Amino acid sequence: MVDAGDKLNTSHFQSHLKRANLLFSHSNAAKSQQAPPKKAYFVLLDHFSMSCFSVVLDTLVTLNMVHDQPIYDCQTYSLQDCKALSDISIEIPTNGNIQDIKLEKGAILVICGGFRSMLKSEPRLNALLVKATQYHVTIMGLWNGSFYIADSKIPIGQAISIHQDNKAIMEEHFPDLNLSTSNFTHALTQDSTLLTCSGPNSALDMMLHYIVSAYGSDYSQAVAEVIGSDRNSATSTKITKHFLRSELHIPNAVKDSITLMENNLEDLLSIDELAKLVGISRRQIERLFKVNVGVTPARYYLEHRLTHARQLLQQSNLSVFEVSIACGFISSAHFSRTYHRFFGQSPTETRRLSQAV
Template structure:
C-alpha cells in the first residue's frame, strides 16, 4: 500500500490524531510499523504524530499524547493516517476539511482508522465502491453517505488509500501491508511480537455470524433474524416472517420465546429501537427522519416507544454525553 520512499529505505507514515481519537485503534496501527523496524534492524518506517493545532491531544480514554506538529507539519509525510474517535462531529473542521482535500489533490496515500472514514467521505475522498466502517457506526454512515458502498470487512484498500474499522483490525491491516512490502516472514515475526497467532485477511468480517453470536443452530430462526436486521426501515409482519421461516406464527413465537424469552414482535421492536439510538447519537438527522429510517410512521409514536424502552426521549438522549462503550 505504502509507495516506495523518495529517498532511502525509510517510509514516512504520519498519524493525524483527531480530538477524542481511539487509543486502541491508533496503537494497533502504529506499533506494527515500529516493531517491523525493530525486528528488521533497520529504519523501515518513521511514524511522526500530529494534531490539528500542534497541541497535545486527548484520546477517548482520557490520556493525552504528545505530538510533533500541526496540520502544516502533517503535510510533509507521503502517507497520512487519520485516527478518529467516537465524537464524529464534536470539533471544528473549518481548517481540517480544506487541508484534507488539499492532501488528496497532492496524491498522497490517505488512510482512515475507526470513524475517520466519515471525514474522507465528507471531503469527497472516500472510495465509493468500498469503504470499511466500524459496525457501530455503519447505520449512521449509510444514512449520511448513501452513495458510498460500505463494507463489513476489516479494511479496504484502493488506489487512493485505505479505510479500516479500527481496533485489532489495524494490526492485521498493517501486518498485511508489511507482508506485501517486505515479505511474509517479517510480517510473521512482527505478529509473534504481539503474540498474534494468525494474520487475518481483510475479507474477514468484523463480528461473529448470527449462529455464533447467539449460539443458535436452528436455520429457520437464523433466517428470520437476518431478515429482521435487513428490514428495519420497512418492518415485515409476523405472518410474512412466519412464511419465510416455513412455520406457523405460533411456532415462530415458541422459537423466540425459547431462545430469547421474548416474542418475535418484541425482539423486532428492540432491534429497531437500538438502530434508532445509533442514528440519534451519531448523526444530525431530524427525529422524524430517524423514526422513518427505523420503521415508525410518526415521530410521536417513535418518541413514546423510545422513552418506554430507554427511559428518555430521543431529543433528550441526543443532549446527553454518550454512554456507549468505545474502543
C-alpha cells in the first residue's frame, strides 16, 4: 500500500480543502493573540424577517468559527422596550434600544426589516444612520430595511435593493433611486460601505460577497462550506464534488483523478496508477494538478484523506485505529503524527472536542 504523505514535509492545507478545514486547523499561537472583536449591531424592526436576520447572523457567527479568532460581537437592538416582534410572531429580547448603540469604527450596522414592517420615518434611526457614516461603519439593509436607509438621506450609490412588495412605496417616496428587487447591491461611498438585499435568498449571497471583499475568498468559501453547501447539490455530501462543479475550467483528467482518490481512500492508488487510469502520463498529471489545484496529486490525496479522517472522527464511533485504516495510513501512530501536524491536535482531541459541543 502506497502512503502518499511519506515524503511531504509541509503541515498545512494548501488545496481548496483548506476552506473546509479552516475551523479545525488553527494554531494555538494564533488563537492566543486575539484582538477585540468588532461590533455587529442588528436593529430589529417590528415584524422583522426572522429568516433574513438568521442568515446574516449565522454567517457572521460562522465566520467567527472558521477564523483563528472571533471577528464580530453580534448584538441586537430594538426601537423601544428592548424587544422586537418577528414576522413569525416570536418576540425577541434585545440587548437594548437603538439609543444604547455605541458606534465604533469597523463595525457593522444591520437594519432588519420584514414583510409587515411599518414603513415610516424614524428620526432616531435616521440619526443613527447618519452617525454611522461619520464612523465609516458598514451599513446593511435587509428586506425593506433599505427604506430607512434611503429615508436617512445618507449617500447610497447607484442602486439599492428592496423587497418586491415595497417597490411601489419606494418609487413614491424616492423617485430618483435605482431599485433592485431580485438580488443584493453593494455600494462604496465616500463615507461608508452599503449593502442591501431584498430577501433571505439574496441575504446569503450578500454576506458571502461581503466576506470576500473584507476577508478574502478562502474565508467566504469556508463559511459557504458550512452554511451554503446544500445549494450546490441536493444529494452529494462530498466536498470535492462542490469543488469540481464550481470550477468549470478543471480538466477532465483532474476531475477523474480526484474522483478516483475519493473512491480509493483505504487501498490507495499510486500516482502512476492514477495517471494510467485517466489515460495520461505521470508528468502530465503532476503538471495539471499544480496548475489547476495548486498542489501535487500526492499532496491532494493526503489532504483529502485527512479531511475525511477529521469527518469520521467527529461524526462516527470508529476508533482512531479504524479511522486510520479507512483513510489509508500505514499505522495509527503515523496517522496520529500526520493528523497532529495539520490540525494542531491529536485525533483523540478532535473527537473529544466534537463531543463536548
